[in-house]
Structures are given as C-alpha cells and as structure tokens.
Amino acid sequence: MLLDIMQMNEGGGFVIIQDTADCNGRQLLKGFVNAALKREEVVHVLGFDVCENEFRAGLDSRCTQKLCFHDGYTDPLGWTECPPFTVNQFIPQEINTCLRQSEELKEVILVIDSLSWILRHHSPAVVCQRLQELRRGGALRSILALLHSDMHQQGIVGSLCHLATAVILVTPGMSGQHTVAKTTRRTKSGRVTREEEYFSVSEDLTVSIEAQSSRSVDMQEEPEQYETDPAANLTFNLRLSEVEREAKEKLSLPFVFSQEKKSALLQPRRGAGRILYEPDANDDFDQEDPDDDLDV
Amino acid sequence: MAAPSNSMSSSGPEQKARLACNTTSFQKKSRSNFISIPGTRPSVQNGQLIVSTGVTSLDYVIGGGLAVGTLLLIEEDKYDSYSRMLVKYFLAEGVVCGHSLFIGSARDHPDEILQELPAPILDDIASPRSEEGQGTCDPEAPDSMKIAWRYQNLPKVQTALASSSRFGHYYDVSKTMDPEMRQTAKCTSFFLPQEVALGSAAEPSQMIEGYRALLRSIQGAIRSQGFDGSTPSLPPPPAAPGALDAFLRFSFRGSGESLAPPTRGVLAPSRDATARRSLLARTRLAALRVSTEPALKTPPGPACQNKSAPLLLWRRQTFRKKASPDGSSSASLWTCPRRLHGPTGRGPGSGGDRRHSPAGFSTELTQKLERPRKDVRKKRPGCQGAPLSDAAAKSRNVLRIGLRSLGSALWGDDVCCSESPAHAAALATFLYGLRALLRCSLSVAMVTVPAHLVQNRAIMDRVTRLCDTAVALESFRGLEREANPLYKDYHGLLHVKQTPHLNCLVCEVPDQKDLAFKLKRKQFTIEVRLSDDTPHAMRRTPPAEGLSRSDAASGRAFAPKKNAQPAKRVCRPSGPPRGTPPILVRISVNPAPHSLTSVSVQR
Numbered sequence: 059m060l061l062d063i064m065q066m067n068e069g070g071g072f073v074i075i076q077d078t079a080d081c082n083g084r085q086l087l088k089g090f091v092n093a094a095l096k097r098e099e100v101v102h103v104l105g106f107d108v109c110e111n112e113f114r115a116g117l118d119s120r121c122t123q124k125l126c127f128h129d130g131y132t133d134p135l136g137w138t139e140c141p142p143f144t145v146n147q148f149i150p151q152e153i154n155t156c157l158r159q160s161e162e163l164k165e166v167i168l169v170i171d172s173l174s175w176i177l178r179h180h181s182p183a184v185v186c187q188r189l190q191e192l193r194r195g196g197a198l199r200s201i202l203a204l205l206h207s208d209m210h211q212q213g214i215v216g217s218l219c220h221l222a223t224a225v226i227l228v229t230p231g232m233s234g235q236h237t238v239a240k241t242t243r244r245t246k247s248g249r250v251t252r253e254e255e256y257f258s259v260s261e262d263l264t265v266s267i268e269a270q271s272s273r274s275v276d277m278q279e280e281p282e283q284y285e286t287d288p289a290a291n292l293t294f295n296l297r298l299s300e301v302e303r304e305a306k307e308k309l310s311l312p313f314v315f316s317q318e319k320k321s322a323l324l325q326p327r328r329g330a331g332r333i334l335y336e337p338d339a340n341d342d343f344d345q346e347d348p349d350d351d352l353d354v
Numbered sequence: 355m356a357a358p359s360n361s362m363s364s365s366g367p368e369q370k371a372r373l374a375c376n377t378t379s380f381q382k383k384s385r386s387n388f389i390s391i392p393g394t395r396p397s398v399q400n401g402q403l404i405v406s407t408g409v410t411s412l413d414y415v416i417g418g419g420l421a422v423g424t425l426l427l428i429e430e431d432k433y434d435s436y437s438r439m440l441v442k443y444f445l446a447e448g449v450v451c452g453h454s455l456f457i458g459s460a461r462d463h464p465d466e467i468l469q470e471l472p473a474p475i476l477d478d479i480a481s482p483r484s485e486e487g488q489g490t491c492d493p494e495a496p497d498s499m500k501i502a503w504r505y506q507n508l509p510k511v512q513t514a515l516a517s518s519s520r521f522g523h524y525y526d527v528s529k530t531m532d533p534e535m536r537q538t539a540k541c542t543s544f545f546l547p548q549e550v551a552l553g554s555a556a557e558p559s560q561m562i563e564g565y566r567a568l569l570r571s572i573q574g575a576i577r578s579q580g581f582d583g584s585t586p587s588l589p590p591p592p593a594a595p596g597a598l599d600a601f602l603r604f605s606f607r608g609s610g611e612s613l614a615p616p617t618r619g620v621l622a623p624s625r626d627a628t629a630r631r632s633l634l635a636r637t638r639l640a641a642l643r644v645s646t647e648p649a650l651k652t653p654p655g656p657a658c659q660n661k662s663a664p665l666l667l668w669r670r671q672t673f674r675k676k677a678s679p680d681g682s683s684s685a686s687l688w689t690c691p692r693r694l695h696g697p698t699g700r701g702p703g704s705g706g707d708r709r710h711s712p713a714g715f716s717t718e719l720t721q722k723l724e725r726p727r728k729d730v731r732k733k734r735p736g737c738q739g740a741p742l743s744d745a746a747a748k749s750r751n752v753l754r755i756g757l758r759s760l761g762s763a764l765w766g767d768d769v770c771c772s773e774s775p776a777h778a779a780a781l782a783t784f785l786y787g788l789r790a791l792l793r794c795s796l797s798v799a800m801v802t803v804p805a806h807l808v809q810n811r812a813i814m815d816r817v818t819r820l821c822d823t824a825v826a827l828e829s830f831r832g833l834e835r836e837a838n839p840l841y842k843d844y845h846g847l848l849h850v851k852q853t854p855h856l857n858c859l860v861c862e863v864p865d866q867k868d869l870a871f872k873l874k875r876k877q878f879t880i881e882v883r884l885s886d887d888t889p890h891a892m893r894r895t896p897p898a899e900g901l902s903r904s905d906a907a908s909g910r911a912f913a914p915k916k917n918a919q920p921a922k923r924v925c926r927p928s929g930p931p932r933g934t935p936p937i938l939v940r941i942s943v944n945p946a947p948h949s950l951t952s953v954s955v956q957r
Contacts, residue, residue, distance in 0.1 A: 182771040186763035190461065191547060213809040217763040217770045220434075220807060221461075248435030250831045324507050333508060 059241050059253045060267060063224050064093050066167060070193050071200035074173075074222045076207040076215070081237060083228040084108070084171070086257075087204050088116065089265040091169055095121045099199070100166040102157055106130040106145065106175035107204070113171070116263050128156055134175070145179045150191040157197055165199035168192070172204035173218065182214045186221060231256055236268050391750050391796075393451025395521050397421065402856050405752055405798055406522035408447030409440065411880040413522055415848070415869060416823050420798050421856055422752060425789055427821035429805035429814075430759065431829035431846060437802045439873060440827075441756045443525060444800045446471040448539065448754035450523050455541040456575050456797075458568050458757040460764035464543030467758070468536060472525035475876060526876050542575040544568055546765060562777055564765045565784040572755060573791055581753045582795040753797035760784070761803045761817070770807035778813055785820040822854035827871070844870035848880055 063073060075090075077083030084107075094101050095118060103125065105113055110127045117125065133141040147153070157166055170176070176185055192198060207215045207227075219225045224243040231238045236256040244250045256268040289296055298306065315323070397404045397418045404419035407426065413419045420426055430437040448455050449471065457464035499506045549567045576582050761767050761781050768775040785801075792799055805826065808814045818824045829846035848869045855861045866882040 181768065183763040183766050183768050187547075187766065190764055194547065211772060211809070213771045213773070213807060216807045220762065220770075220804060221764075244433050244435070248433070248438055250433045250435060320503055323504070326507070 059243065059251065060226065060239050060255050060257055060265065063226070063241065063243065064090055064265065066094065066099075066200045066202075070198070071223045072189065072193055072221060073200065073202045073224045073226065074219060075202070075204050076219075076225060076227045077204065078206070078208040078229070081228050081230045083204055083226075085259040085263070086226070086228060086237075086239070086265065087169070087171065087202065088113070089259045089263045090202055091125070092117050092263040093265070094167050095124055098124060100124050100126070100164050101169060102126045102128065102166050103169040103171060104128050104130060104143065104148070104153075105171050106134055107172050116261070118262070126159070130175075135179075145176060148176055148180065148185075148188065150188055150195060153192060154195060154197055166197070168198050168201045170201065170203040172206060174204075174206040174209050177210060177214065182210075182217060186217055189218075190221060391752055393447065393453060393521065394422065394752060395419075400857050405451075405453075405754070406447050407440070407800070408443030408445075408523070408525070409878045409880075410522040410524070411878065412440070412825070415850055415880055416825065417853055417861075419521070420800075420823065421854065422796055422798050423792050423794075424798060424822035424854055424856070425785070425792055425820075426798075426800045427818060427824040427852075428800060428802040429824070429826035429851075430802050431827040431831070432806055433829065433831055434759070434802075434804065435831065436827050436829055436846060436871070436873065438758070439527070439878065441758055441800060441802060442467065442471050443878065445754060445756050446474060446525055446531060447523060448752075449531065449536060450474045450476075451752075452538070453752045453754050454575075454579055454581075455539055456544070456572060456753060456755040457541065458544040458546075458571070458755070459759070460546035460564065460762065461759060463545050464541075467756075468539075468541060468543075469530065471531040471536065472527045473529035473531050474535075475524045475526055524876055527873065528875050540579070542571070544571045562766065562780040562784075565767075565780060568757070569784060569787045569791070572788065576753060576791055576795045576797060579751075579753065581751070581797050750796060753795070755788075755792075755797055755799035757799065757801045759804055760801050761808060769813050770804060770809065773809045775810070775813075778810070781813070782816050782820055785817060789820065818851055821852070822856075824851040825849070826851055841870070844872050844881070846871055 066073075073090075075083045075087055091101055091103070098121065101124060103113065105127055109131045110129055113127060114122060114125070129142040130145060134145050135141075136144040136146065143156070147156075153168070157168070173185070180188075189201065189203075193201060205215065205218065223245075224241065227240040227242075229238045229240065236258055239255050239257055241253050241255065242250065243252075253270065255270050257265055258268055259265050391403075394403050394405050396402065399417060402421040404421050406413050406419050407416070416426075428437045428440055445455055445457065445467070447453075455468075457467055459467060544567075546564050546568075549571065550563050759765075761769050763770055767780055768777055769781060781803075788799060788801075791797070801821065803814075803817060805814050808817075826849040827846055828849065830841055830844070831846075848871045850867070850869070853861045853863065868882060869880050870882075871878065871880045
C-alpha cells in the first residue's frame, strides 16, 4: 500500500509521514519526491528543516529541474532584507502565487518539510484551516508533509491526521536495516485500510517493500444475508407437479359461480357500497396483537 | 349518490354540505390534537412531536425519535465514517419527508454532502396505478380474484401510507439519491470557508468567528422560512438585530480571558461542582415550570412574560459570569436560582448590572414564545373547522439542521488541540445559542463532534450536558478488536450517553446498554450484543422486519396489513402516563386546541 500511495493517483490527497526521534522519515519523504520526479511531475518543496543542497542530495539529477525548492531554511522569520520564503508566507494565496511562478499549468505536488516548523509559529487551528484551503483550491494534486509527531501534543497530531487521507507512521523495525511503515488510508467513501510494511530506502532513493505484515482491513457493507429455504429438505411433498395442478384446477368447488353469473353480479348497480379508507399510521398499531410475543 | 348520505338526509343543510365533501361525519380523534407535518408523529411516551433520525433502529434506541426542538449529539468514531453516514441518513430522511434542511460544514462542501445522500427505498413508486381496473372484468388476468371476486372491480385502495408521511425510511447506501428528488428539498447550506474569510491568526476574536457566523446563519434560516411561528413570507429582519446580537456580543466577547485554566469554569473545583449540580437541578425544575406554562393555557400577557423570564434570566447570568473573571459575580449567580421561584423572577440583584443589558434577548425570546399563541387567538373567531387549520398545517414544516465536526480545528476551535484551550467555552456557548433557537422553533438538529480528539474530558462532558440526546459511536475499524470473534458480526459499538428529560422527571432509558451497530447495504442496524448464553427471547432486533413490507403498498382494501411499523411494535407506552401535556413545541404546533368545541358552540 505504501507504493500505492506513492503513485499519488488520488486528486486532493493529503499524505502525512509521521516520524519520531527514533526513526527519521525524511529518507522516505525523499523517496516519494524522487518517485514523483521520475513520473515527470512538478514538485514544489517548502523547506524549513534542511537546506536546499541537503534536500537535493541523492535525488535523480536528470529530472531535478522539475523540482522547485522554496527556501525557508536560510531565513525563516524574515530578518534580512529580502528573505526567499518565510513561515509567515504560509497562507494559501501566497503559496498559490509561489506555485504559479513555474510556467506550466500542470497540477503540482506540494511537499512540506516539515509541518512541525510551521506549527511552531502558527496556531494548530490556523494550520489546519490553511491546509484544508490549499487542498480545496484545486491547484494542487496532493500535499505531502513530514511531521515530527513527538514534538507536539497528541491533540495537535490527532487533529492534523484527522484531515489527512493517508498517514504513514514510521517506526524502527526489529532488525537494523528495515523500517516499519504503519499506513492508514481512508477513502472518500469512508473506507479505512491499514497495513504494516517493512520497507527500505536504497542509495538512489528507491523505496522497496521487504515484507508485509499485512492485516489488511477491507470492510464494505456486507451483502444481504440469504435465508435458507425452510422447505428445501422435507420428508413430505409440498409442491404440485404440472399434472397434479391441472387435476386440482379441474375440480369445481361448491359455491363457485359460473363466469356469466359473476360478471352479471359484478356490473355496477345503484346503491352499491363503496370502500372508503384513508390510510393512517395509527391503524397499524394493534393494541392486542396476539403474535406480539412471537419471535419471528 | 352513496348510501350513507341518503340515510342521513334528515339532518340540516349545513351538515349536508359537509357530507358532500366528507361523506362521513366521524372524524378520527387521535389526529385532531396535532397538526400533522409529514414525517412527524407524537411520541407514545410523552406526546412530544418527534421526527425520525433516518435510522429506524436508532429511533428505537433513543426512545422513538428526536423530539422537535431538541439537539442530538453524535460523538464521531475515529475515522468519521459512520457518523458521517448518520448525518446523511438524517438529511435524507428530511428530503424524503419534505422537510427543510440546513447543512453546516467546515470540511466538505454542503453540496457534496447533499449529493452523497443515500437513495431511499420507496415502495410506492411502483404503484401509482390505483385508478385503473375500473371497468374491465377479465378472468384471465393474472391478478383476477378467485375467492373474493366481488371485490374485483372495486378501485384499489392505498392501504400503506404515502412514503412522505411515513415515519422513518430505509436507504440504499450503494446508490445516491435521485437528483430530482434532491432538488425538491429546500436546503440552506453553510460552508465555513465561504462565509468567513480566513483571517490572520493574531486576532483572538477570530477564533470563534465561525460559530458566530453559523449561529447567525441558522437564525436567518429559521426566521426567513418561518420556523419560529412567524409568517414565512416576511423577509428576514436586516442584520439580525436584538436578541442574538446581544447574546453574541456579550457571550463571545472576551471569552479568551474568562476561563483561565485550570481553576475556573471547565475545571471547576469540587465545591463549585456540587453547587453547580444543585443549581442544575433547580434550573431544570424551573425550566420545567416555564415550559409547562403555555400548555396550561394561562392567558398570555404580562404575567406570562414574567413567568418565562426566569429561565432566560438564569441564562443571562451564566454568560455574565463567564465574561467577568473575578469571583464576585459568580456568587450572585449561585443565588440566582432562588429568585427563579419568586413571584416576579426579576430580583433586585439582576438590576444592578445593566451594562450589557440584554433586555432584547429576554423580551424577544418571550415574544417569540408568545407569537404562536397570538396567532391562535387571531384565528379562533374565524375558524370554521378543518379548512383553515389545514391551511395552517400546510405552512408548517420542520427544519432539520445537520452540523458536521463541530469543535474540530477547521472551525477555528482549539478544543481538539490542547488540554487547556484558550476558547474552552466557545463550543458550549454556541450550543447554548443553538438550543435557544431550537427550543422556540420547529427545528431539530444533529451535531457531530470529534470527541476522540477533544483533549479535555470536562469540555466534552459539558457539551454532552448541553445536548439533549447524546450518542457515541465507537468503530472497530483499524483496531485489534476487529479481529475478535465476539465482534465479527458488527462494525462498532454504540453508546447511548444521554436521553432527554422532556416534560417529565424520568427519561426514557434504553432497556439494553450493550449495543452494537452494523452498516448493511440497505440498513443501518443497531442490535443488542449477545453472548451465547443469552436466552433466545432476548434476541429481539427491533427493526429487522421492516423491509418485508414492499408488497403491502399494492394490497387491496381488505388485505392484511403487513406494514407494521417496526419501531411501533416495540415502543409500547410504559413509562409516564399519556396525559402528560406535550410542552416544548406545542405552543407553536398546536394552533387551536379547542377549535372543535368553539365551532360547535357557534353552531
């Protein structure tokens, strides 16, 4: 499922990579970015945690021109004359103008490295609102954000993850080289899938799945239950064969009128009664329902 | 002409004229007391006008349905998948019954929610041909009758209720509602990003701007469409003057400093807690008295105004207390309920601080409470029996308000983010305002709150107290429990946290607390969770048989009635006597309780 998410097929997706001090998630983030660049997609990075050179290191050099790095690392608070990008510019309008600098009108992927820095300078509610606004704006294909979850209160992490379409929690695995990704993804229809995967990121930033400890959950509305026919296996006969039915219908019952007499009686006459009934929910309520105690 | 009218030809000409249109002089007694709004019915427990939540088994669990004028809280499950379904069911039920809708959301656009409404399973679509089959008598027709053939030529009689007037429907989750049907619904939508521009974070008052705008919008919808008993044709009053404004001004103003954690308000010390409890009990009594008043038919006028004042007074005091950080005003608050029992309700203490003077608040609400009564008096002299009250009934409708994920960060609220939020009282204040609006209008609201994100349990408790009915969903999705064989048949647990006390001291308590839910394609069922040693007699899953009634719609007049309404079968009147007067909304529902007698006197 990690590789599925990496495809970023879903429009308006919001993927959060959660990491802790035990296990850095930036390698996985760069793996995602590299995969997107290889698909020739436009990637914009809001970088606060590491400098541009460090971020670009290891990325496929052939297609890095599609990558646009907005440097919030050198001067995040705008202390110098002309800062390249500050944390105060984390407003949907500002970001949209930044994105429009690239000449192409293709939908872009916005990478935020990392949300933790932004959360230090904006209130969580505002960050949530602006992220949601960015998603709705339509200019973005998806948002990919790194979040150092051990730096924030649980409620803030929970609120952000509540907005996300997929959350990847990165934890160290049992053996040294593998890392465990606990992925929770929910679709628009409200379906939730969870998976645990062991993955590794190689030198050239390709992500490969080593093993799956999958407890894949795929719950949709269950199909209607088919009731077994109680008359299926009986020791006696309940059904009529065609011959038997004919014989039965030939038999004329007492007090059955001929067709002529019936139609004569059915002719509308003066003074015939009429049935007037106005449906009412109260009629269906039977005070003395004798079958009320039956469990049928 | 029909036989009965011939036999009664000796009666006066007036009667004859009535018979011509009505054919019988007998009227059903049960219907005369209530104006029938489609999709509503009086509760069997307390006579309250109730609407369905859209999920028949949920109706049963919370005691028959949602009383009009009350607020249902749904605590969201972790991934918001089932609570979202419940909101959709609630709104879809409104569309099918022809109710008006109000959708408030900060995340998904209300139009998207509207488009995703599930398709109702209606069985009367296939049988509009009730008039045909009049003349021909074809014995070879497949539905010709063999035994009861004398009825063959009689026109078919619709025995089942038209689906719009039935209570509670079933929905097919796999399909979405027909767009034509969707467009018949009168829907007001509130989408936060469109209503409130995202402001800068520096402004503290910005944080609750969302709630304020939402409350205004709801008030506008209630007023402009006449759910508060006013004539719907009138345009809404410009810029919402008076009551709500005053309320908003002094309750939202400066709430930032009002609840300095952790000593005040939310985390009140234990001494305060006991005092508050006793206050709560007393206030309930007072509220009971206040709300009984109109139903007891005291003459409207200044006396009535005084009697409904105490509740409002108490509310006002509460907000004033919040606004002032020192303890002095809180002392006056605790003494306040004693005044409630006084003859005038306006004690000397309340006169001392008139700075915020929300006089408009109380008088306006009182006016609202009284307005329907005035209408009644106006109508009564000219009331000629059924026709006028029918016309009045047609103009009445119910507004269903669905609000999603209140309290989440997208509303600008920070209760989800920190243990001691700066706006701890914002959500509660909003709910006070919403309740005040609901109580004096024909509307009912469903609110979902992401309770698992709310960090401070005290805030959640307070929110729960402010709602009338509270239901929590606990989904098994993504949990270890999912694999547990005990839970394999279910999708989650449902906790009924609170049911309302409406006009009585006891509330309807669900007989089973161990409830689990399951979302099937055509049904959202809530079942009593069973262990294997539960006797078979306990295995009653109330609404499961509801789907087998599709054939009842085409039945003839004498056909056995198969469409026993599922909720009805189990909702036997058990608790309070039936005579308990319906109170909360009755003032606006019931135009002329004595119209029948007054007409006969005139004659």
